[in-house]
Amino acid sequence: MQKACVTTDGLNATQLMEFDACTRCGECLKWCPVYDVISRGIFIPDGFNSSKETEYTPRDKIHEWKQFMNTGYGLRARLFSPKKIPESVIQEFSDRLYHCAACGICSTVCPAGINLTGLWDSLRTNLVNRGNGPLRSQKFFTEVVPKYGNPYKAEQKDRLSWLPDDINVSESAEIAYFVGCTVAYKAPMHAVSVVRILQEFNIPFTMLGEDELCCCADLISIGQRDTENIARDFARKNIEALKEKGVKKVLFSCPGCYHVSMTEWPRYYGEELPFECVHISQFISELLDGEAEWKNQIDKIATYHDPCHLGRYMGIYEEPRSAIKRLPGIKFVEMERNREFQRCCGAGGNALKEGVSDLTRTIAKVRIGDAKDVDADILVTSCPCCFLTLSDNNGNGHISVEDLTTLCARSLGLI
The missing domain is CATH 1.10.1060 (Fumarate Reductase Iron-sulfur Protein; Chain B, domain 2)
Incomplete structure (x- = not known):
C-alpha cells in the first residue's frame, strides 16, 4: 500500500x-x-x-x-x-x-x-x-557552526580582537555583553561603541570572549533546529558560562541572538533562564533618559529601519526611536512602511542572504529606496545583519547607513 x-x-x-x-x-x-x-x-x-x-x-x-x-x-x-x-x-x-x-x-x-x-x-x-x-548554499551552516563555533569560519581566539586596550572588562559582573558572531567578526565597530558607552556611564560589565558560542539563529532559521543537538549544546554552554560569572542581565547587539535567547534558550535549558535578556537599543534608550554629555552635533535627517527580529518578532519599536530623537541636531522622519508594517532588508538573518543572495540584494535596494523617498540623510538600524545588508546595497551611497549604538557613541564623542 x-x-x-x-x-x-x-x-x-x-x-x-x-x-x-x-x-x-x-x-x-x-x-x-x-x-x-x-x-x-x-x-x-x-x-x-x-x-x-x-x-x-x-x-x-x-x-x-x-x-x-x-x-x-x-x-x-x-x-x-x-x-x-x-x-x-x-x-x-x-x-x-x-x-x-x-x-x-x-x-x-x-x-x-x-x-x-x-x-x-x-x-x-x-x-x-x-x-x-535547506537550499544547497545554506547547508554549509551545519558544517561550519559546529566546527568553528560561528558561521564565518573565524577563530574563537579572535572574538575579542576588536576590543580597545583601554576598556576594562570585569571577570564577573551583573551585566554581560553578548557580542554575537556577526558583530564580533563582521561589524566590530558596533561592539566598540557598546563597550565605550558602558565605560562612559561607569557600568561594570563582563563578556564571554573565547567561550562565547554562536546562538545558532541561522541553523534554526533553515530548519536545523535540533540537528545533532548543536543549538541545544551551544545554548547550554553559553548559559552556564554566563551563570558562572554571576550575570543578572545580558545585553545583545544582534536581534537574532536576542530572539533566540528569549524563545529558544529556555527550551534548551529546560527551565527559566537565571538572567534577564535585553537588547542594546532598550538599554541605551534607558541610559539616555538621564543626563548625557553630548559632544557632537548631527545636523542630519534620519529615519529608522525596524529589524524584523527586533520589531515584529519581539515587539521593540519605540526604544530605538526614542534614542535617535535624543541625539543633538537629528531631525527624525518615518518611512512609509514602519514598525510592524516595515519592509524587510532581505537578509533573513543570514539565511536568505546565503541561500539566494540576488534576492537579498534586490529587496535591500528597495528598502534603501524607501529611505530616499523621505529624503533621509541617515538610515539607522539596530541589527548588524540589516546594517551590513543595507550598507552593501546602498548604491551611490547618498544615504549613510548607521548602527544605532555607533551613532549614539559618535554623538557622545566616544568614537
Missing part, C-alpha cells in the same frame, strides 16, 4: 488546523517582500515560470502543502490509499519555501490570524528531516 509522501512531523495540532484557516484572501500578497520583487520583475528565480509567480506567496504555499496533506491523509486517501506525489514536486515546493526572508509580515497582516512565521519554521524542519531542505 502506498504511504503518504509527506508527514505531519514538526507540525502541531494548531498548525494543522491553520492550513484550513487560510481563506485565500490574498492580503499577504500585498506585503510579502519576496513576492513584491518577483511580481515587479526585478528578481527572477531560477527556473521561474511567470504564469506561476504566485507560487512564491504565503497564500499559495499554504494551499500547496494542504494539497499534499489531503493527498496523503484525506478521505480519498483513507478509502483508496494515498496517491504518490512526484519527488520533484515536493523538492520544488521546498525550494520555494526557502525563498523567504522569514520576516513575519505575512503573520502580521493575515486577517485569519494564522501564525505563518511559526508555520514556515515547522515546515522547514519537516522538509529538512525529509531530506529536501
Whole structure:
C-alpha cells in the first residue's frame, strides 16, 4: 500500500488546523517582500515560470502543502490509499519555501490570524528531516557552526580582537555583553561603541570572549533546529558560562541572538533562564533618559529601519526611536512602511542572504529606496545583519547607513 509522501512531523495540532484557516484572501500578497520583487520583475528565480509567480506567496504555499496533506491523509486517501506525489514536486515546493526572508509580515497582516512565521519554521524542519531542505548554499551552516563555533569560519581566539586596550572588562559582573558572531567578526565597530558607552556611564560589565558560542539563529532559521543537538549544546554552554560569572542581565547587539535567547534558550535549558535578556537599543534608550554629555552635533535627517527580529518578532519599536530623537541636531522622519508594517532588508538573518543572495540584494535596494523617498540623510538600524545588508546595497551611497549604538557613541564623542 502506498504511504503518504509527506508527514505531519514538526507540525502541531494548531498548525494543522491553520492550513484550513487560510481563506485565500490574498492580503499577504500585498506585503510579502519576496513576492513584491518577483511580481515587479526585478528578481527572477531560477527556473521561474511567470504564469506561476504566485507560487512564491504565503497564500499559495499554504494551499500547496494542504494539497499534499489531503493527498496523503484525506478521505480519498483513507478509502483508496494515498496517491504518490512526484519527488520533484515536493523538492520544488521546498525550494520555494526557502525563498523567504522569514520576516513575519505575512503573520502580521493575515486577517485569519494564522501564525505563518511559526508555520514556515515547522515546515522547514519537516522538509529538512525529509531530506529536501535547506537550499544547497545554506547547508554549509551545519558544517561550519559546529566546527568553528560561528558561521564565518573565524577563530574563537579572535572574538575579542576588536576590543580597545583601554576598556576594562570585569571577570564577573551583573551585566554581560553578548557580542554575537556577526558583530564580533563582521561589524566590530558596533561592539566598540557598546563597550565605550558602558565605560562612559561607569557600568561594570563582563563578556564571554573565547567561550562565547554562536546562538545558532541561522541553523534554526533553515530548519536545523535540533540537528545533532548543536543549538541545544551551544545554548547550554553559553548559559552556564554566563551563570558562572554571576550575570543578572545580558545585553545583545544582534536581534537574532536576542530572539533566540528569549524563545529558544529556555527550551534548551529546560527551565527559566537565571538572567534577564535585553537588547542594546532598550538599554541605551534607558541610559539616555538621564543626563548625557553630548559632544557632537548631527545636523542630519534620519529615519529608522525596524529589524524584523527586533520589531515584529519581539515587539521593540519605540526604544530605538526614542534614542535617535535624543541625539543633538537629528531631525527624525518615518518611512512609509514602519514598525510592524516595515519592509524587510532581505537578509533573513543570514539565511536568505546565503541561500539566494540576488534576492537579498534586490529587496535591500528597495528598502534603501524607501529611505530616499523621505529624503533621509541617515538610515539607522539596530541589527548588524540589516546594517551590513543595507550598507552593501546602498548604491551611490547618498544615504549613510548607521548602527544605532555607533551613532549614539559618535554623538557622545566616544568614537
